[in-house]
Amino acid sequence: MKNIDVCLTPDLLHLHKDTLENSIVVVADVFRATSCMVTAFAHGVDCIIPVATIEECRQWQERGYYGAAERNAKMVEGFELNNSPFSYMDERLRGAKIAMTTTNGTLAITRSRNAVKVLVGSFLNLEAVARYLRSQSYDVLVLCAGWKGRPNLEDTLFAGALIERLKEEYSMMEDSAIMAWRMYNQGKNNLPHFLANSSHIRRLQRLGIHKDITYCLQHDLFDVVPVLRGNTLVCIEV
Amino acid sequence: MKNIDVCLTPDLLHLHKDTLENSIVVVADVFRATSCMVTAFAHGVDCIIPVATIEECRQWQERGYYGAAERNAKMVEGFELNNSPFSYMDERLRGAKIAMTTTNGTLAITRSRNAVKVLVGSFLNLEAVARYLRSQSYDVLVLCAGWKGRPNLEDTLFAGALIERLKEEYSMMEDSAIMAWRMYNQGKNNLPHFLANSSHIRRLQRLGIHKDITYCLQHDLFDVVPVLRGNTLVCIEV
Numbered sequence: 001m002k003n004i005d006v007c008l009t010p011d012l013l014h015l016h017k018d019t020l021e022n023s024i025v026v027v028a029d030v031f032r033a034t035s036c037m038v039t040a041f042a043h044g045v046d047c048i049i050p051v052a053t054i055e056e057c058r059q060w061q062e063r064g065y066y067g068a069a070e071r072n073a074k075m076v077e078g079f080e081l082n083n084s085p086f087s088y089m090d091e092r093l094r095g096a097k098i099a100m101t102t103t104n105g106t107l108a109i110t111r112s113r114n115a116v117k118v119l120v121g122s123f124l125n126l127e128a129v130a131r132y133l134r135s136q137s138y139d140v141l142v143l144c145a146g147w148k149g150r151p152n153l154e155d156t157l158f159a160g161a162l163i164e165r166l167k168e169e170y171s172m173m174e175d176s177a178i179m180a181w182r183m184y185n186q187g188k189n190n191l192p193h194f195l196a197n198s199s200h201i202r203r204l205q206r207l208g209i210h211k212d213i214t215y216c217l218q219h220d221l222f223d224v225v226p227v228l229r230g231n232t233l234v235c236i237e238v
Numbered sequence: 239m240k241n242i243d244v245c246l247t248p249d250l251l252h253l254h255k256d257t258l259e260n261s262i263v264v265v266a267d268v269f270r271a272t273s274c275m276v277t278a279f280a281h282g283v284d285c286i287i288p289v290a291t292i293e294e295c296r297q298w299q300e301r302g303y304y305g306a307a308e309r310n311a312k313m314v315e316g317f318e319l320n321n322s323p324f325s326y327m328d329e330r331l332r333g334a335k336i337a338m339t340t341t342n343g344t345l346a347i348t349r350s351r352n353a354v355k356v357l358v359g360s361f362l363n364l365e366a367v368a369r370y371l372r373s374q375s376y377d378v379l380v381l382c383a384g385w386k387g388r389p390n391l392e393d394t395l396f397a398g399a400l401i402e403r404l405k406e407e408y409s410m411m412e413d414s415a416i417m418a419w420r421m422y423n424q425g426k427n428n429l430p431h432f433l434a435n436s437s438h439i440r441r442l443q444r445l446g447i448h449k450d451i452t453y454c455l456q457h458d459l460f461d462v463v464p465v466l467r468g469n470t471l472v473c474i475e476v
Contacts, residue, residue, distance in 0.1 A: 008246065008389060009250070011249070011250055011252075011253065012247070012249055012250065012387070012388070012389075014249075014387075015249070015386075015387045015388055147413075148253075149250070149252075149253045150250070150253055150412065150413065150414065151246060151250075151413060151414050151417070152413045153413045153416060153417060156413075156417065173437060174388065174437055175385075175388065175389060175390045175391045175394075175436050175437050175438070176388065176389050178391060178435060178436060178437075179389070179391060179394065179417070179421060182421065182424060182425075183417060183420065183421065186420060186424050187420075197416060198413050198416060199411060199412055199413050199416075200413070
């Protein structure tokens with residue numbers, strides 16, 4: 001039986017060093033980086049390069065890429081795209097190449113490079129990711145992007161949601177996976193309510209981004225699975 | 239209002255560096271180090287020195303201390319005491335000095351030294367710890383000892399239980415605290431059942447330690463609060 005495990009924050013990724021090379025990593029930064037990426041691919045974007053720094057993002061921009069840079073939940077000046085999924089629902093972006101840097105999500109992706117494969121997960125493409133994983137023979141590690149090294153509720157809930165979809169075919173041996181799964185089952189009937197007091201919701205609400213929150217918590221809108229190829233995310237339809 | 243936060247494993251303690259100096263840390267290694275410590279003090283032990291290595295433990299033993307050394311949930315040969323709370327219910331130990339090293343718990347204690355105070359928590363002395371904290375003006379950080387760097391269910395549940403007792407007087411701002419609190423409220427009516435699939439329960443059950451598990455999950459047996467003074471744990475009665 002394949003195994004599914006959860007890493008609650010990139011700051012604990014060192015504990016999974018030995019298993020990473022035999023696992024597919026699913027990176028989740030639900031609010032909002034990975035939800036943006038999934039939305040972008042669903043709207044025809046050609047590829048996304050996740051980069052660690054604003055400087056790198058600028059360099060890709062100079063080579064003709066659209067630039068998306070977010071820090072502390074706000075758009076960095078001088079870039080075309082922000083970290084709202086709605087800014088990726090744009091006909092202009094069909095076939096576009098994007099360079100993206102965010103506070104947590106893009107770093108989590110770049111740090112997972114030693115895995116067999118790195119996928120991008122969100123509630124929006126939950127079933128697509130689950131279906132793709134079922135077709136593979138590898139163990140799964142869900143890497144929650146968290147917030148500046150700390151675990152967060154929304155990414156943990158995504159991990160639990162994915163486990164819920166895979167639980168017939170995968171075993172969960174470790175407590176982080178059990179916790180995520182239990183948490184999701186506690187909250188799944190009303191995720192917005194369950195998340196109401198979370199630290200990032202409070203952060204986003206101060207910025208007036210209710211619409212993004214509601215959007216990002218929708219399940220199974222898109223059948224796209226972004227996968228890292230070299231340093232670039234491309235889209236597999238499943 | 240005072241704040242209560244949770245660090246799910248010592249491997250995330252670096253994220254709390256700035257707050258540690260203004261916080262009281264409560265270290266929990268429910269299965270079984272901190273439950274042993276609480277039991278030992280409740281049975282009249284004079285002091286416990288938590289040490290990081292087996293070698294250090296042996297050195298204290300040579301100076302007349304009782305030695306307690308556990309690795310991977312098993313007693314290390316050549317020491318008097320193991321990591322079962324029942325081995326501390328012993329008249330011989332009244333007034334005794336103990337040196338203790340365990341896989342996770344003692345390390346968590348020694349790594350918390352920069353805090354205002356370091357307390358030892360377990361379900362056995364839950365209310366005593368809560369009462370002591372209420373009398374203090376500092377923020378609280380619950381440090382879960384986890385298992386070799388990984389978060390675990392039982393210590394997270396203890397963190398949630400302590401929050402449940404303190405929630406009128408403390409705010410919880412961070413998601414780890416919210417998760418622990420939600421988890422405890424989900425499981426509190428039947429903790430043994432809730433923990434049945436946890437990784438450490440499976441580990442302990444292989445060793446046939448059902449009795450220890452049931453014992454360690456009892457709430458409020460003892461009114462003792464072990465506190466670190468220098469390098470030594472001593473007991474405050476509250």
